[in-house]
Amino acid sequence: MARIGIVNVTGYSGAELARLLSRHPEVELVSVTGRSQAGRKLGEVFPHLRRIDMTITPELDGAVDVVFSALPHAASAEIVGPLYRDGVRCIDISADFRLKSLSEYESWYQVKHPCPDLIGEAVYGLPELHREEIANTRLVANPGCFPTGAILGLAPAVKEGLIEPNVVVDSKTGVSGAGRTAKMEFGFSELNDTTSAYGLGGHRHTPEMTQELSTVAADGAVTVTFVPHLVPMTRGILTTCYGVLRSRVSEVQVAELYSDYYEREPFVSIVSSSPTTKQTWGSNDLLICPTVNDRTGMLVVVTALDNLVKGAAGAGVQNMNVMLGLPETMGLEHPAVYP
Amino acid sequence: MARIGIVNVTGYSGAELARLLSRHPEVELVSVTGRSQAGRKLGEVFPHLRRIDMTITPELDGAVDVVFSALPHAASAEIVGPLYRDGVRCIDISADFRLKSLSEYESWYQVKHPCPDLIGEAVYGLPELHREEIANTRLVANPGCFPTGAILGLAPAVKEGLIEPNVVVDSKTGVSGAGRTAKMEFGFSELNDTTSAYGLGGHRHTPEMTQELSTVAADGAVTVTFVPHLVPMTRGILTTCYGVLRSRVSEVQVAELYSDYYEREPFVSIVSSSPTTKQTWGSNDLLICPTVNDRTGMLVVVTALDNLVKGAAGAGVQNMNVMLGLPETMGLEHPAVYP
C-alpha cells in the first residue's frame, strides 16, 4: 500500500482527491494538510467525507510515497521542490510545472518560478499523450481543467494535419472550477441563471494547449484562441473546438480517425452526438464528439468532462496509477452519477 | 389606440408578447388565440398574467390593426397570408418570412412555403439594420433568437471589412428557447446542471445569419459556422463570435467602431467587459463587448440578450412601434430584473 499525502485538502480539488483516494484499494491516505482548517477533522469541513477519520494538519505528517499538491501556483512549487528532492513522487495539481518554457510561465503567471531547475524533470500529466514518460518520472504536472478537453479533442486532427493550425476553443465551465472561495462575484445570486465569458484578454490555460498541440502537430506550431465561459452548473466542462479543414473529409472518416486514435484509452469515449457534461458527473470519463460542417468546411469537436475529476483529481489518480505501475483505472471505475 | 391580436398566445413568445403589450400605453390587446387552451382565461394558463382579463379563443376575435403570429413555421404563414391581404399589419415571430430565398427556406425547413408570393413583401425585422423598410411595410419577419446577437455582434466588423468572411458563432442559450413543450429531453432533471451542444449538423438559424451579414458585408458573401449550446438557465443567449482579423487593429479602435455604429440605437449598448445574460433579464437590451486577441489576430465579440424579449417578443414590439410610427422604446423602457 502506497502512503499518500494531500497538501491543501480544503479546496475542491483536494477534497475530490480525498474522496477518490479513500476508495482506492492499493493506497492509503496518511496525511492531509490545510492552513486555515488545521486541527479540524476532515469530516467537519466536508461532511460527505465523514467516514475518512483524519485530522487536517498544517504540514505533512509522517512519511509519504506520493504527494498531491493542490496549492495555488508558486506556493505549490515551493512545497513540491523539496519533497521531490527527498525522493517523493509528486503530482502537482497547480500550474507550476506544466509549461516547458520558463519565460512563458513567468509571463502568464506574473511570478518568479520557485524551482526552475525542476521544470525539465516534470512530465505533462496527460497519460493519453505521455503515458510512458509519466511511468518513468517522479514529478507530474497535472493538466489544467480546460486543456484536457481541448488538447485531446483536437490531438487526432492536429496530428493527422487535417486542419489549419489556427484553432478556436470555446469552453463552458461549471463554477467549481473557480475554487472554494469567498468572492461576491461567485455568489449564487450572481451566477445562477446567467452565462458570461471571461479571460477575454487571454486565459492562463492557453499556453498549455498551444504547447501540447504543437508537440502533437505533424508540422509545427499551433495557435489557439481560447475563450472560457462560466455557466450555472457546479461541475463539468463542455469544450467546442473549431478548426478549418484543409481538405474535404467526411464525418465518418473523422470518427474513424478518432476511434482509432483513442482505441485503447480506458477513459476516452468517442460518441456520435453531443455529449452533455452531466454524463461525466463524478467520473473520470472524457467524451469526444467529432463532427464536420460540410457547408463551411469546418471541423467541430465537442468534448465533455468533469472538471474536478478528469479535469483535476481523477487525472491525478490516473497519473498516480501509471507512476506506481497499478492498473490505470484502479479507483476510478465508478460510472457517472446521472441525472 | 391600435388594436392588437396575438395568435398562439400559449407559448413562451406569445405569453411574453401579452406581458409587454399589457403595459404599452398606445395599444390595446383585443384578441388572443390558442388551440388547446381555447375557452380558458389567460390568467388560468399564465397566473402572472391574471390582471389581463381576456379569454383565449380558437381564432382571432374581432378586427385588429396589428397581429403577432407566434405559431410554428408553415402554420404561421398560413394564418399571416390572408391577414396581410386583408390589410392587417403582420409581425411573424416564426421563420416563414425571414429568408429571401425560397429554396433556402424549403431546404432548411423541409416544408413547402404556404405563401411564397409574400416573401418579397416581408422585411427582416432588425430595426438596427432595416428601420426604414420596417416603417414602410405591413409584413415583418421577426428574427430568430440566435441571429440577433450574432448579426449585430458582427455587423460593424463585417461592414468595415475588418475580418475574413468565414466566421464562427458559438451561442449558449437558456432553455425557454425550446418552447413550452412536453418533451422528456427538456425536463428539469435532464437539463439541470449540464451543458451540451446541438444542431451540430446545421441549425436553422444559420441562413438568417448568412443572409443578413452578407448584405452588410462590403465585399460579398459571409460564411457562418454556427453551433448553439443548451445551458441550464431559463432565459438568455450569450453569443461569442470569432473572426480572423485581416490586419492589426487595436481593441480601442474596434470599440470606437462599434460605439459609432450603434450610437443612436436605443437598445444596443457597447460594454467593456463580458456581459452576463442576466443583465438583460426581461428587458429589450442587447449588450455587445468587442475584443481583440492580439496573440492570435482574432476578433472576439461577446453579445448578450434575453431570448424571449430582444430575441422574440420585445423585438416584435419594437418592430410594431416602428411600423406604427410610435417612439421605438415605448412599452420597452423597463430595466432588466437583476439578480
Place this chain on the structure above:
Amino acid sequence: MARIGIVNVTGYSGAELARLLSRHPEVELVSVTGRSQAGRKLGEVFPHLRRIDMTITPELDGAVDVVFSALPHAASAEIVGPLYRDGVRCIDISADFRLKSLSEYESWYQVKHPCPDLIGEAVYGLPELHREEIANTRLVANPGCFPTGAILGLAPAVKEGLIEPNVVVDSKTGVSGAGRTAKMEFGFSELNDTTSAYGLGGHRHTPEMTQELSTVAADGAVTVTFVPHLVPMTRGILTTCYGVLRSRVSEVQVAELYSDYYEREPFVSIVSSSPTTKQTWGSNDLLICPTVNDRTGMLVVVTALDNLVKGAAGAGVQNMNVMLGLPETMGLEHPAVYP
C-alpha cells in the same frame, strides 16, 4: 415630484429600490449612497441600471422628501434617526423599528438600539394591516422578507379564531435574501442543487410574526415556530403555514374567508392551487392558497412572493405611495417575468 434618496444602494434591496423608483412617474430619485462604491456610477456597479445616470455618494447629496434606508440593522437607525427629526419621511428596510418591544429587539439582535425613543413613532409597514397608520406617519418599518408571507398567510384565520394559537411556519427562500456578500457558504458551488434549513435555534424574523399575529388575534398571543430553508433559486419565498383547526371547516369556507378579507387589496390574490414563486418574479404580488387537510384537521396555507419586491423594495414603494397619498399601485403595476 417627491425627491427620493436611497441609503446603501449597493445591496440587492437598494438596487431593487433604484430599479422600481426609476420607473415611478411621480417621484424623482435624487441621491443614492454607498460606502465602498462611492464615486462610481450606479451603472458601473449594476449594469442593468445603466440608464439611471447617477453617481454613488458616501452620504445623501441634497435635500430629499423621502429616504429609504437599506443599511444593516443598528447602522440604519443611526442614519434614520436624524433624518426623521429633520422632517424627512423615512422608510427603514432594516429591522430597527419593526419590534414594538425594545427588549425583544435588543435580545434578538444583540445590539443596543440607537434611537429607542423613535420606536413608538414607527408603523409596521404592512399596508394590508396598517394602511391608515402608514398614511399618517413619517417613519415606516418595512417588514422582513419572511414575515409578510407568514403574517398575511395566517391573518384571516387568526383573526377569525379558526386555529389554535401555536402555529408552524416553514419557509423556503431564494439566496438573494442573504444579500450581496462575499461568503464562501453562499457561493454558487455550495448552494446549487441543494436545500438546507437554517436558523434552527430561532430566526430573527420570528418576533415580527408573533407581534403582528398576536395583534390580529381575537384572543391574545400567538406562538410561532418558524424555520427558514435555503433553496437554489435567486428570488422568491414560498411559505407553508400550519395551524390546528379548532373546529371542522371546509376548504370552500376558508377560501371565502380569505377572499373576503383581502377583497380590496391590490397586491394580494387568493389562488386555488399552490402558487410557485416564479409567478411573482420581479412583481409586488403576494399569492395565498389556503387549504384544509380534513384527515388531520389542519389548516395549511401556502404563500408566494418575490423577497426583493413584496418582501423588501416593492413593499417599500407601496408604503411610500401610501405615505405620499399616491395611488398605492403606482410604479408597481408590471406583471411578473415568467418563466
Place this chain on the structure above:
Amino acid sequence: MARIGIVNVTGYSGAELARLLSRHPEVELVSVTGRSQAGRKLGEVFPHLRRIDMTITPELDGAVDVVFSALPHAASAEIVGPLYRDGVRCIDISADFRLKSLSEYESWYQVKHPCPDLIGEAVYGLPELHREEIANTRLVANPGCFPTGAILGLAPAVKEGLIEPNVVVDSKTGVSGAGRTAKMEFGFSELNDTTSAYGLGGHRHTPEMTQELSTVAADGAVTVTFVPHLVPMTRGILTTCYGVLRSRVSEVQVAELYSDYYEREPFVSIVSSSPTTKQTWGSNDLLICPTVNDRTGMLVVVTALDNLVKGAAGAGVQNMNVMLGLPETMGLEHPAVYP
C-alpha cells in the same frame, strides 16, 4: 454471485439500480427490461452506463435470483406476484406492497390491488426498523422516497413518547422524484428558479408514514400532516418534521436519544447542524439533525437523503444485501459527490 434482474430499467430508479449493481462485487446483473426502449443497448439510453454491456429486453431474460421491479404501482404487483410464487426474491420499488391495509391502498391509489394475498408476505423495506423480517422474507416493499426521511427522522421521538401524536412533515424534493417523463410542467423552464407545494389534498406517501410511525409509537396511532414541495434541484429530499413536545427536554438529551437509537446503523448519521441535501448526492446516507425550539416547545428534526439512492435504489440494494446475508453496506460504501 446472485443473478439480478431489473424490471423497467429505463426510469431514474431503474437506471440508478443499474449504476449501483454494476459495481457490486457479489451480484451479477443478468437482465434489464423496458418496454419502449426494448432492443436498445443500455448505454444508448443512458450514456453514463455505457460500460454495462447489456441489451434492454421486453421481458426478463433468463433465470434470476433477485428481481427489482421499478414499474409503476399496480403494473408492478402484476409482475412481482408470479415471480414471487416462482421462488424469486422480489424487491418492489413501487407502492404496491407498502401498506398493510388493502383498503387504505385501494383508497389512496384508486386501483384494485392485483395480488392482495401477498400483502401479508411483504415486509416494509426499512432495515433500520425491520432488519430481521427483511432477512427472512422473499418480498420486500421498498419505501417511498419521502417516508424514509420522515419516519426515521421521527421514530426515536415517537417511540420514546416525547411528542404529541399529531406531527407535521414538510418535505422539499428535487425533481428527479417525479420520474423520467415528458410533461410540460416538469420542463426546465417551468421548474427552474421556483418552488411550489403539491399534493395539498393529501399525498400518497402519507399512509406509509402513518403506518410505520404508529407501529413505532409507544401508545398508538400517529397522525401525519404531510406537504411535499418541489424545489429546483435534481436530487435530494430535505424533510423538516415538527412535533409538540409533551414535556421540557433539552436539545442535548434529544441528540443523545437519537445517537443511541441509530448507534449501529451504517447509513444513518446524527449531525449537529442542518444537513444540506448535497452532502448525500449519489450516496446511501441519511443525515438527521434533531433540535428543540425552547420558546415554543417544539421538536424540529431535519433530515436529508438522496431520493434516488437512500430514497429508492440504494435502499433497494441495502435490502438485497440483508436478504442475501451479505454485508449491509456492500456496493454502497462510496461517499457522496460534493460539491
